[in-house]
Amino acid sequence: MSYLVLARKYRPQNFDEVYAQDQITQILKNSIDMNRIAHAYLFNGPRGVGKTSLARIFSKSLNCLDPDKSKHPCNVCENCVQITNGTSADVIEIDGASNTGVEDIRDLQKELLYAASNSRYKIYIIDEVHMLSKNAFNALLKTLEEPPDNVIFIFATTEPQKVLPTIISRCQRYDFKRIPIIKIVARLKDISQAENIKITEEAMFLIAKMADGSMRDSQSLLDQVLAYGREDITLNDVMEIFGTVHTEIYENITRAISNQEPAAIISQLHQILERGTDLQEMLGGYLEYIRNITLFRIGVTPQEVAPNQIEAMKEVSQLFSENELVYLITLLMQVKVDIKSSNTPVLVAEMAFIKLSRLAEMKTIEDIVGNLGNSNINQQPTRNSHRQTSPPVSQMDKVKEKQIIHEKQLHQKLSEEKQRVEKESEQAKEMFKELDLELIKKYMPHIAEDLKRDKSFVGVELAKAEIIDFKNNRITIVKQKRLAHSILTKNLDWIEEKLSNYFGRKLHLTIKLDEPKKSDAILNPNIMQIEEKDQDLAKKLRKLKAYSQITSRIENEY
Numbered sequence: 081m082s083y084l085v086l087a088r089k090y091r092p093q094n095f096d097e098v099y100a101q102d103q104i105t106q107i108l109k110n111s112i113d114m115n116r117i118a119h120a121y122l123f124n125g126p127r128g129v130g131k132t133s134l135a136r137i138f139s140k141s142l143n144c145l146d147p148d149k150s151k152h153p154c155n156v157c158e159n160c161v162q163i164t165n166g167t168s169a170d171v172i173e174i175d176g177a178s179n180t181g182v183e184d185i186r187d188l189q190k191e192l193l194y195a196a197s198n199s200r201y202k203i204y205i206i207d208e209v210h211m212l213s214k215n216a217f218n219a220l221l222k223t224l225e226e227p228p229d230n231v232i233f234i235f236a237t238t239e240p241q242k243v244l245p246t247i248i249s250r251c252q253r254y255d256f257k258r259i260p261i262i263k264i265v266a267r268l269k270d271i272s273q274a275e276n277i278k279i280t281e282e283a284m285f286l287i288a289k290m291a292d293g294s295m296r297d298s299q300s301l302l303d304q305v306l307a308y309g310r311e312d313i314t315l316n317d318v319m320e321i322f323g324t325v326h327t328e329i330y331e332n333i334t335r336a337i338s339n340q341e342p343a344a345i346i347s348q349l350h351q352i353l354e355r356g357t358d359l360q361e362m363l364g365g366y367l368e369y370i371r372n373i374t375l376f377r378i379g380v381t382p383q384e385v386a387p388n389q390i391e392a393m394k395e396v397s398q399l400f401s402e403n404e405l406v407y408l409i410t411l412l413m414q415v416k417v418d419i420k421s422s423n424t425p426v427l428v429a430e431m432a433f434i435k436l437s438r439l440a441e442m443k444t445i446e447d448i449v450g451n452l453g454n455s456n457i458n459q460q461p462t463r464n465s466h467r468q469t470s471p472p473v474s475q476m477d478k479v480k481e482k483q484i485i486h487e488k489q490l491h492q493k494l495s496e497e498k499q500r501v502e503k504e505s506e507q508a509k510e511m512f513k514e515l516d517l518e519l520i521k522k523y524m525p526h527i528a529e530d531l532k533r534d535k536s537f538v539g540v541e542l543a544k545a546e547i548i549d550f551k552n553n554r555i556t557i558v559k560q561k562r563l564a565h566s567i568l569t570k571n572l573d574w575i576e577e578k579l580s581n582y583f584g585r586k587l588h589l590t591i592k593l594d595e596p597k598k599s600d601a602i603l604n605p606n607i608m609q610i611e612e613k614d615q616d617l618a619k620k621l622r623k624l625k626a627y628s629q630i631t632s633r634i635e636n637e638y
């Protein structure tokens with residue numbers, strides 16, 4: 081007998097074996113007990129959460145031959161066994177991806193004319209129904225709304241947005257949800273016991289986490305792990321098979337960031353890459369780790385964390401403030417984007433982690449401004465004060481001293497910059513007291529050059545513009561290209577602000593569009609059109625044509 085994969089061997093066979101879809105199974109069981117059976121159902125949800133399996137179970141319950149309704153489905157009667165094996169003539173499973181056309185739907189409609197052979201209901205289960213074409217959906221509409229007696233349609237899809245609203249409106253819709261990790265682990269434990277598999281809970285937890293809410297995926301991954309051939313499967317075995325990074329490595333990197341140890345961080349990064357782990361996957365895993373400790377920092381316990389890792393993550397989360405953890409996540413997300421377009425992705429990652437190791441030296445603008453206005457700045461605790469309850473006094477004094485010097489220098493620079501701007505503003509007012517068109521033309525190239533630093537296109541087009549007028553503090557310029565006119569118009573308020581600051585007064589700007597007129601010249605004119613414009617030229621052309629014809633005739637004769 082050929083090997084049967086775990087996903088098929090342990091497929092749910094009754095309502096109780098369907099995990100994490102309790103509200104749906106309860107509704108379907110109640111509808112059977114109350115004999116309130118709809119003619120069409122739409123099962124929607126992610127892959128591997130039990131849509132098609134529940135469709136089969138529902139079909140078996142409706143057609144079960146056992147009179148005891150409490151046992152539905154019994155899974156032993158002829159109908160139940162045939163539906164389980166996929167050989168029932170009254171429960172037809174159709175692949176929507178392979179039967180997408182109108183002709184397929186017409187064939188199905190012809191089959192509806194025949195009654196069920198040995199069952200109460202004739203049931204059609206159409207998987208991946210969103211793959212049907214629009215014409216096929218439209219052909220199905222009338223049949224779906226008024227099907228023959230005892231005919232039921234069950235549609236399953238992962239993309240309900242691709243199903244026509246007119247189809248959805250004729251169905252009872254049930255939205256399946258992703259299966260929680262705890263539920264997947266519980267199912268993997270049952271399978272391991274049934275198969276006599278020795279596997280640690282940490283390994284099952286990692287498999288469940290990689291399945292991303294899909295029970296079928298978790299069982300397929302477990303099959304792959306079993307093929308590895310180990311008698312006792314551990315977490316390291318699973319990590320080695322799938323190339324994932326151990327949480328302890330992420331913890332070491334995070335502690336090294338907290339302790340400002342760039343060498344230790346880079347060393348851990350190189351170890352990960354030497355094992356063949358993809359850099360994007362590594363960053364994705366580390367992002368998830370930082371996300372989890374951020375949740376711990378705000379008092380939320382994420383369900384994706386294994387029980388034996390909770391205490392360690394809680395401890396690491398206390399090494400950072402909430403703002404610092406948000407900064408870590410933001411920088412790592414940007415690094416993932418930068419790596420995609422970089423020819424040296426490892427270098428980009430190394431520089432990013434070195435930057436993270438200097439997190440203690442980074443302060444927000446709000447912190448700096450707040451400290452500048454605080455007279456008791458010497459008593460402000462440093463960022464790392466929560467890491468140790470009683471740090472050495474000399475070390476604390478050095479940190480405070482550096483912080484005070486840095487903030488004083490910054491305050492001095494801000495003050496000098498403010499004075500420089502005010503001085504230049506006064507000079508501008510004096511210089512441009514008698515502002516006229518010539519002065520504007522003279523200094524406009526300088527202004528355009530400054531604008532290039534912030535918006536290069538605006539600066540370039542402003543430099544090329546023709547200044548034609550200046551009246552009542554309004555500058556009028558002309559552009560001959562519609563695109564250039566559009567660029568300047570979109571940035572009009574910003575340009576006016578820059579002009580006003582430069583010339584020391586409130587100025588307005590008008591941008592006119594003066595496209596060159598299209599030429600009325602006629603391409604390839606005939607002799608009559610030329611004669612209308614220039615009679616002398618037409619006469620010369622006629623003579624030239626006659627001379628050319630005579631010359632050609634002589635050459636042909638001789």
